[in-house]
Amino acid sequence: MVRFKNRWLLVELIPVGEQQGNPTRLEAKQIWAALRESIQKYFGDVGWGSVSHSLTVKYFSPTTSICIIRVARDHHRVARGGVTLLDSIEGIRIVPYVIDISGTIKHAQLSAIEHNRKVIAQYRARAQTSASYQDSYDDYLEASTNEIQALRD
Template identity: 65%
Template sequence: MVRFKNRWFLVEFIPIGQSRPAEGHLDGKQIWSALRQSVLSNFGDTGWGSVALSLTVKYYSPTTSICIIRVARDQHKIAWGALTLLSSIEGLKYIPNVIHVSGTIKHAQLAAVAHNREVIARYRAQSRTPSAYHDSYEEYLATSTLEIESLQD
């Protein structure tokens, strides 16, 4: 029996013209449809036919604007190219920053948790809060870590 091999992308969507992401504006379905449009416009029906069955958005956090995307290993370069060429989602401009690419969901989860901690540290530095200060980000880090770790392949 042959197992289905995947590539997992950890992507940060950096908003252009906004200091922080518009919380609650994006969701996984909007990201998936924007990726679909990017694949169709840049690689045509053949490109979409090759990635359509395996392309899924497994996780999206509106607070830190990171996303975990799964695609088949053989077609991951098409999906990566479509991500790189993506410029707007639902009319708002974003820069997709591919942070990590891995072959297992476990490594994508570890990279996502580490990246969440870095982003929260940046938010705290911008607001000039001490690192020992307990705020709503502590609760977010705990819940997002549980959500990310509960993802299944």
Template identity: 45%
Template sequence: MVRFKNRWFLVEFIRCETTTDGGRRPATVSSKQIWNALKDSVLLNFGDAGWGAVGGSLNVKYFSPVTNLCIIRVGRDNHQIAWGAITLLTTLENERFIPHVVHCSGTIKKVQQAAIRHNREVVGRLRARLKAVESYQPHASLPQTDDEAEEYLSRTAKEIESLQD
């Protein structure tokens, strides 16, 4: 018996519009909308054959609207099609985003570790910007104080670690 092998993508969706918070405004999209956008991208760029190859295994496991970080699972055999579809995405729900594949791995554990590391970096940059520029006003849902930042990081780490294959 052969097990089904996956590839896991850690993707950051960077907002294109210039905002006062450096593109870190919480996204107005959900996991389902990302899945639909990926499906449309695969169909547009790779046709029905591409969708037939990845459609059964494509799954959005996690999405954080605060950091715009997403974990996507797809079957290993055709992960290049999914990667291409992710890269060719330009809009999600009429908002322009640039998808940045931060990490690709064969196990969910490695992607979880990369996601936690990436969350720490993003929140650290936001905190540094908040301290450096007095006029900087991040979006209300972003952590404002050190305690809020630590609470957010521990909460998201628990959410990410609870994901299962």
């Protein structure tokens, strides 16, 4: 039996302009559609044909604007190119930032959880709250960690 080898892209979609600081109202299927358009625009039908069977947005958090994208190992450069060339999704201007590329979902999960903790710490620093302060971010961190850990290949 042959195993399909994938790459997992951890991407932060940083909102620009009036959406900055507010949770985005995007969904995984909108991100997938924008990726499809970007890949078709910049890499043509051949580029889209190479990644279309394996490209999947497995996770998206509107609070921290991170998503986990799965793509076949042989064509992950096309997917990454499509991600970095995105400038807007559904009219929301964004700047994509590829945080990590990993070979297993486990490493993508660990990177996502670590990144979520850093972003929440930045939110708390802006609000000037102490680390021991209980707020909705604690609930979010627990819920997002459980959701990320529940992802399966």
